[in-house]
Amino acid sequence: MTKDSIKKALEAMMFIWGEPLSHKVAAEVMNQDKDLVYECLLELKEEYEKESRGIRIREINKAFQFVTSKDMASYIDRLCTPVKRRKLSQAALEVLAIIAYKQPVTKGEIDSIRGIKSDRVMEGLLARELIKEAGRTNGIGRPILYGTTEEFLKNMGLGSIKELPEIDDIENSIHIEEGIIRDPGQMELSLETEEEISDKDHE
């Protein structure tokens, strides 16, 4: 099979599959080398982006799926009035951030960082499949460890958890203004403000 015909087959398979299609599965179906198939998928992804098409290819853990381009959201909204995803509460975002950066992590550790119990918040995150159980520690009572899911990566627009930005970079790039973070509804605005909570400069 030429690279070109592999790419065509990949288009068809991704379209039918809907869910992210693993490069290994695709390679097996076509009876081709999986590294070659992965290469083709990456190229195809780039082609769609370069041509700035209405549909794009998203990579999650070496699995690929067709999705709509961000810019098309307004048309889709008007066409389908899709169900708006419920926004996460600030508590949920905190827990999610802790799990994302410290995974695998126990509920005890999360509680300790936040200084408050996170049980209900975690139930919600589990129900939305943003976090999952990821084994147990060997410690007393063998507490459950938690990690993030593929659904989390999708929502973050990340190809893999390795692409998560360094936490120190965030602190430098994100400015938190007091009054606004209190109100979860205005959270998106809060990111543009200037005042900083960090007192590092005083050191």
Next chain:
Amino acid sequence: MTKDSIKKALEAMMFIWGEPLSHKVAAEVMNQDKDLVYECLLELKEEYEKESRGIRIREINKAFQFVTSKDMASYIDRLCTPVKRRKLSQAALEVLAIIAYKQPVTKGEIDSIRGIKSDRVMEGLLARELIKEAGRTNGIGRPILYGTTEEFLKNMGLGSIKELPEIDDIENSIHIEEGIIRDPGQMELSLETEEEISDKDHE
């Protein structure tokens, strides 16, 4: 909106809609002239065909929908059809191994190595195209020689028979010893009964 951006929006809308998308509905969503939109849809359809992509656009009564290209049917079949994995029986694996390592080899030699008749097992392997006839010896009765097939290599994930992993002392281990087959009484003691290719193992 330029024709180009109309086309992009149409791609995204058709992708999400799934069912045939009427040019009128699409035109309404984009707030564009419906004839212009129809023209764009026709052009888009042609573009996909000209580039012979894996996904195409199908028109039904001025409504348009993404579908997979006809040529891709076999990949779709393979992707979507769940596989029932069959396992070879121990007897079949033994015979296959002897043939793989000693090929070309006669049935007599195989029987002698295993200490039991292998007729039924070999029929199964021939039917599955894992082994094939590979000429005849010049010996008495000119017995048929057997060898492995390309299907065998494919199943084993080998590029050629030379890539077969080495077994230590294979020659010492599977030498053909005279006495073994002589005493039928001993045979029951020594070898399990022959099995057909079993499909016990579904995954």
Next chain:
Amino acid sequence: MSYKVKMESFEGPFDLLVYLISNAEMNIYDIEVSLILDQYLDYMTGLEELDVAVATEFMVLAATLIEIKAKMLIPGNLESDFEGDFEDPRKELVQKIMEYKRFKSASFLVAQRFSDNDSIYEKPQEDISVYLDNPEEFLKMDTTSFINAFNSFLLKKQRIEEMKREYQRIERDRHTVEERILYINSIFDFAKVDKLPFMKLLASKNRYDTAVTFVSILEMVRDHRADALQDEPFGEITVKKLSGEEREERIRRERINRGENHDKGQH
């Protein structure tokens, strides 16, 4: 207080603490604990409206703050020119606050990225139900299982061959009991005596040979070809070869004995 903030809007005690510190424009590494504690306790008056579990969490931190304040009141504790192992009682708290702040920042990044990607849509899987009832057969085979299966066959074959060798050896050995009797007779003939110590009859001194010789002599005794004499337990065994006449005499006597026994049994 510069402006009013509801207790409910704080995610937890750390969240409140971070707010108070930054609102007071304090250096996080040099918190004025008594001031912050007063403000913190002020806010805690609003806790009555919160559920008990949450209130507890806030009180734990309040207790920590009180403890730190107390420690700091001990004279000398805060003299920076003091040489030695000086441990700031605020150190642990500051570390915890800093960690909390890091993740708080990260949570804003998560929020931002989530809202960015909210506008990307995926479509459901196409209907593939037609394929599902009709699974394709697939031969499951890989090099590892192939080699494992074959190695276990080789092992089995090896065991069988060992067993077979053993079997043949026993057969051969059985044969040699008769051979050994011939050999023993030939030794007596050669020595031209009728009595020989057992040890003299051995062909070699291994255990196997000893056993075969012993079994052969037992066979000869049973057959009235020889007598085995032993003066004391574990003493030397002397083998006496019986002549043809002696043997016939023994056989005759045995028959009589058997006949008498037979008659007794009749009555």
